[in-house]
Amino acid sequence: DFQLPLAGKTVTISAGGTREPLDPVRFLGNRSSGKQGVALAVAARNAGATVRLLAAHMEVPPPPGVEVVNVETALQLREAALAAAADSDVVIMSAAVADFRPAEISDTKIKKRDDTADPVITLVRNPDILQELVERRNQGVTGLAADGQLIVGFAAETGDQHGDVRAYAEAKLQRKGCDLLVVNHVGSDKVFGKDTNSVVILARSGSEPQEASGTKADVSAAIISRIGFELNQVSP
Numbered sequence: 436d437f438q439l440p441l442a443g444k445t446v447t448i449s450a451g452g453t454r455e456p457l458d459p460v461r462f463l464g465n466r467s468s469g470k471q472g473v474a475l476a477v478a479a480r481n482a483g484a485t486v487r488l489l490a491a492h493m494e495v496p497p498p499p500g501v502e503v504v505n506v507e508t509a510l511q512l513r514e515a516a517l518a519a520a521a522d523s524d525v526v527i528m529s530a531a532v533a534d535f536r537p538a539e540i541s542d543t544k545i546k547k548r549d550d551t552a553d554p555v556i557t558l559v560r561n562p563d564i565l566q567e568l569v570e571r572r573n574q575g576v577t578g579l580a581a582d583g584q585l586i587v588g589f590a591a592e593t594g595d596q597h598g599d600v601r602a603y604a605e606a607k608l609q610r611k612g613c614d615l616l617v618v619n620h621v622g623s624d625k626v627f628g629k630d631t632n633s634v635v636i637l638a639r640s641g642s643e644p645q646e647a648s649g650t651k652a653d654v655s656a657a658i659i660s661r662i663g664f665e666l667n668q669v670s671p
């Protein structure tokens with residue numbers, strides 16, 4: 436009998452970029468379009484999964500057939516991710532989460548006035564959601580077996596002047612402790628808002644790095660098929 440690779444699985448996917456408010460009309464944001472996360476949601480849905488999309492700011496609409504939770508800030512995404520992860524077989528953190536947020540949010544629009552000094556924005560660190568998901572999974576908080584939840588991170592690396600993207604990514608995979616890390620090599624005109632992507636999938640298990648490129652749909656199909664493979668290694 437034919438069975439879809441993620442039939443019976445619940446997959447939570449974060450997508451888009453968080454926005455961190457400064458005042459009622461302004462925010463700090465990033466260039467994430469949400470296209471890769473949405474393509475992943477489509478691929479997971481087509482593979483038979485029940486999909487929850489945690490949607491930060493996106494330039495594309497969420498696809499039909501998935502449950503959508505809208506969030507704006509990193510702190511809101513954290514709440515939604517911890518709640519959704521509690522009974523997810525797979526969590527994919529493809530959202531671009533702001534590392535910092537303004538320390539204070541003004542209740543009223545920050546005014547331009549000639550008699551005051553130029554304003555200074557103080558930033559505070561946001562929690563690392565991916566790392567927290569891994570810690571909770573490892574502590575068994577999810578109610579799934581310690582090895583029963585697969586957590587996938589994304590990394591956008593520019594490399595340094597030597598372009599050593601792979602070494603940075605390997606270190607990030609170990610630091611974050613997720614099972615798979617999907618590494619994008621980002622440059623000024625690459626990835627963001629584009630319909631194509633080129634990635635390397637690194638596995639904590641140490642199995643061979645896997646390259647995937649093409650449309651964001653092609654890349655998503657490769658990632659979802661790899662996830663199906665990894666899940667079957669754990670619980671056939």
Ligand code: C5P
Pocket residue numbers: 509528529530531532533534561562563564565566587588589590591
């Ligand atoms: O450390 P870096 O931001 O490069 O890590 C990227 C990965 O970590 C992505 O999967 C992103 O969704 C996740 N992340 C997170 N919480 C943050 C920052 C990044 O979950 N505060």
